[in-house]
Amino acid sequence: MDPFEILFSLIICLLLSSVKSTSSDSPFLTKERLAEIPMKFLNMAQRPEVFDWMVNIRRTLHEIPELGFEEFETSKLVRTELDKMGIPYKHPVAITGVVGYIGTGKPPFVAIRADMDALAMQENVEWEHKSKIPGKMHACGHDAHVAMLLGAARMLQEYRNDLQGTVILVFQPAEEGGGGARKMLDTGILENVDAIFGLHVSSKYPIGTVAARPGPILAANGFFDAVIKGKGGHAALPQTSIDPILAASNIIISLQHLISREADPLDSQVVTVGKFQGGAAFNVIPDSVAIGGTFRAFSKDSFRQLKQRIEEVIIRQAAVHRCNATVDFEADYRPFYPVTVNSNRLHDHFQTVAENMLGSKSIIELQPMMGAEDFAFFAEAIPGYFYFVGMHNDSKGQSVPGHSPYFKVNENVLQYGAALHAALAVTHLLGGPATLSVQKESLHDEL
Structure with a gap:
């Protein structure tokens, strides 16, 4: 074989080898x-x-x-x-x-x-x-x-x-x-x-x-459930009853004051009541009402303080209206999120x-x-x-x-x-x- 042909063949082999080594099939996880x-x-x-x-x-x-x-x-x-x-x-x-x-x-x-x-x-x-x-x-x-x-x-x-x-x-x-x-x-x-x-x-x-x-x-998130207990009766005779709907309504308003009047405006916090259950008839004051919702904050201290105040507001506002209240927070099936x-x-x-x-x-x-x-x-x-x-x-x-x-x-x-x-x-x-x-x-x- 002519020396130039040998040299040409070697160059071709080297080029092919180079192409193969840089092909898309070569490992790239390096x-x-x-x-x-x-x-x-x-x-x-x-x-x-x-x-x-x-x-x-x-x-x-x-x-x-x-x-x-x-x-x-x-x-x-x-x-x-x-x-x-x-x-x-x-x-x-x-x-x-x-x-x-x-x-x-x-x-x-x-x-x-x-x-x-x-x-x-x-x-x-x-x-x-x-x-x-x-x-x-x-x-x-x-x-x-x-x-x-x-x-x-x-x-x-x-x-x-x-x-x-x-x-x-x-x-x-x-x-x-x-x-x-x-x-x-x-x-x-x-x-x-x-x-x-x-x-x-x-x-x-x-x-x-x-x-x-x-x-x-994303914020920390917790849940709460509350039951406000009063005394049921006829809608025409409210003086003989203790109205848990009225108590729950004032509780919800007061919970919003925790954000507007107690939280630092630069420290993002939210309280939302998404559940209000109670009563089955237009003319009957029920014995109890259930409410529930979520609360959120961007720091552990704010979250802990908000949880404490939610419980205090619900229990004390219920008492103002002569009702009793219980508050339940974390459950195994519904944990707090940090x-x-x-x-x-x-x-x-x-x-x-x-x-x-x-x-x-x-x-x-x-x-x-x-x-x-x-x-x-x-x-x-x-x-x-x-x-x-x-x-x-x-x-x-x-x-x-x-x-x-x-x-x-x-x-x-x-x-x-x-x-x-x-x-x-x-x-x-x-x-x-x-x-x-x-x-x-x-x-x-x-x-």
Whole structure:
């Protein structure tokens, strides 16, 4: 063979080898390629075999909504999909919960979480996959959350041999008032876990954006029930009765004074009475009335003080009207939720991952809200980070917020949630925000 032909052949072989080593099939879960990981996962989540599969899961779950600690069919679907992917898991955890494991099975550990429960609400949206269970509806997007976490699991499992640690998949029951996170935490599922990430879809923010911030983002939330007892009688003879309805009405007004006249205007607090039950006839003063509601605050001290004053106001105002009152707060099935606080360290990590995936203009600074989220139990035990994934689309008309019978999910959001779950977990295992910052700086220098 001519020497030039030999040299030409060698050059071709080297070029082919170079192309092969940098192909899309080569491992990308490395520190050297860290900044590429978020976009790589988004591209994977957009593939029809992944995206369409997530859509199908979400629609299947939407048809079979289940309330807190009753997510048996939902849990069964999750376990079926994990089995198909060859992902080991624990079940049951906190009655219906499922915890999956991808990677080495050894430290470091990072967790990503989805809630599974629906709401006691009749769906008023007419579409092919409307709820088949009367009086129950996925009106807060938890069906989408489960689909996203399964989507992340599918992508992570594809690269399980490249993971430098273990990703824990937390499929949690009973977020809507049942405190499922606390029950899962009590089982020890997060022992030795370095961080946990959670998300929520939001119709407030545009599709393709995320909203987050460090520190307190959602309020502590508690519940109260009270029974005000008087003396029943005829409406025409109020002097012979002790009217619990009048007493309860004054109690409700006085409870609002706790916010307007006792709370610091710069310290956000809310008291809402959402239940008032008593009486069965127009002309009868009942023996008793039941009221109930929630109270919220952004600090433990404010929350504790508000709880104390609610009890004092109810009992003493009842006494002013010659009634007796009892007040019940926390129950095992309805625990207090602490303030949801995002780790400052994980915020830096989230910002870098989200920017690499979506661009800096797609990251919105979240304003603290008085809503509550039981992810707070996780974030109270270990460093946690909770964020919102936008799904509003102007071309599809006005979006309806969660907890509405007209709530709808823009299914395009599934790709973003799944990709963020996977990217946040993997990059955290590879070194977290410090490594990401170094990688980002080095890439900037190269440009």
